[in-house]
Amino acid sequence: MAGQDALFEYLLRLGDNALILGHRLSEWCGHSPALEEDLALSNVALDLIGQTQLWLNLAGEVEGKGRNADKLAYLRDARDFRNVLLVEQPNGDFAVTMARQFYFDAWHYLLLRELTGSTDSRIAEIAAKALKEVTYHLERSQEWVLRLGDGTEESHRRMQEAIDDLWVYTGELFDADAVDAAIIRDGLGPDPASLRDLWLGLVRATAEEATLSLPQPGWAQKGGKQGLHSEHLGYILADLQFLQRAYPNATW
Amino acid sequence: MTDSLTRPNLDQIRTWLDDVPDPEVPVVSVTDLGIVRDVRWDDDELVVAITPTYSGCPATSVIALDIEMALRAKGLNNLRIERRLSPPWTTDWITQEGRQRLQAYGIAPPAEEKADKPSPFDRFLRKPLTIACPRCGSENTARISEFGSTPCKAQYQCRACLEPFDYFKCI
Numbered sequence A: 001m002a003g004q005d006a007l008f009e010y011l012l013r014l015g016d017n018a019l020i021l022g023h024r025l026s027e028w029c030g031h032s033p034a035l036e037e038d039l040a041l042s043n044v045a046l047d048l049i050g051q052t053q054l055w056l057n058l059a060g061e062v063e064g065k066g067r068n069a070d071k072l073a074y075l076r077d078a079r080d081f082r083n084v085l086l087v088e089q090p091n092g093d094f095a096v097t098m099a100r101q102f103y104f105d106a107w108h109y110l111l112l113r114e115l116t117g118s119t120d121s122r123i124a125e126i127a128a129k130a131l132k133e134v135t136y137h138l139e140r141s142q143e144w145v146l147r148l149g150d151g152t153e154e155s156h157r158r159m160q161e162a163i164d165d166l167w168v169y170t171g172e173l174f175d176a177d178a179v180d181a182a183i184i185r186d187g188l189g190p191d192p193a194s195l196r197d198l199w200l201g202l203v204r205a206t207a208e209e210a211t212l213s214l215p216q217p218g219w220a221q222k223g224g225k226q227g228l229h230s231e232h233l234g235y236i237l238a239d240l241q242f243l244q245r246a247y248p249n250a251t252w
Numbered sequence B: 001m002t003d004s005l006t007r008p009n010l011d012q013i014r015t016w017l018d019d020v021p022d023p024e025v026p027v028v029s030v031t032d033l034g035i036v037r038d039v040r041w042d043d044d045e046l047v048v049a050i051t052p053t054y055s056g057c058p059a060t061s062v063i064a065l066d067i068e069m070a071l072r073a074k075g076l077n078n079l080r081i082e083r084r085l086s087p088p089w090t091t092d093w094i095t096q097e098g099r100q101r102l103q104a105y106g107i108a109p110p111a112e113e114k115a116d117k118p119s120p121f122d123r124f125l126r127k128p129l130t131i132a133c134p135r136c137g138s139e140n141t142a143r144i145s146e147f148g149s150t151p152c153k154a155q156y157q158c159r160a161c162l163e164p165f166d167y168f169k170c171i
């Protein structure tokens, strides 16, 4: 795959992961179990939306067709989104939201850390900025996995269910395709497979301390990176894109 | 049109920026927080480089506007605000004056430790920070949440005087 095409695709993946997870977290605003958690979830969402702007603006710049972050976020159809399936999964209960966040944060942290060494200084700069924020996200989501896993009987049961149910979406994080191959070749980013051992190490250690059992690696649900999404993404976009679709170019 | 004879010098301009408050924590200025990274002349145009504290920080565009308005009020009309991402903002750039003002306002300033943590996952191995209560000074405090009213703050509570307070966390 040609370098520029792969780079555009890769930047969409980075931006769409942050956008869709940020949107999911924003759905909690006003509904969280406690005020502190409402603030925290909204703040993490805000960080992710900020990172979305940086990645998608760069994607638009690389594409060179005059699209910026807003156009890419609001005017693409589900088939053109490149986020992993994990981030579009429904919020469920608080345990599901935190398990999803922990799986993602641990991977996001490792990926961004590698991207700070990208041969493209624009990527390295955004990664360095985002990494500082994601370090706090990871600290927090790990803490919740520990608290709920090693908590009451009910919190343990719910966290165990969440860890089990979301497991099938974690394989995609480490799966490489032609886009990744071009990115690795050009020194722009890491081989996704190279992040797996460190990720698994942290997730295992956390699960153990939280008295949770981790499912065995097995069949993985994939496709999001190539635009093949679960039914959930369409509903997210209906909500996210409504205003710009109904009132094109509306501003405030 | 400003020519090099009548235009104010950069030190003068920096002192004007010292009076531009942060929109979210107005007791500290944009220079106290280390948001202003550079002030320079580009021919007749004044360029002020600013950096966001957090990538999603909604205050960044307000800060750019506040700086522009403050400088226009001083008669500088030919100016440009430049956004700079690298090196990423760190709480190490908050000045001593800024730290004292945060403390007096009731926000515990960032702990004095290196904000950069190079090795993987080492945050999870370090001991919890001791954050002193900005009101009574007690070190018997507990973290309530990693995030507070803005992304840059965490919520703590003092176990001595029982007051909740914000901690401006290291990044």
Ligand SMILES: [Zn+2]
Pocket: B133, B134, B135, B136, B137, B138, B158, B159, B160, B161, B162, B163
């Ligand atoms: Zn106190």
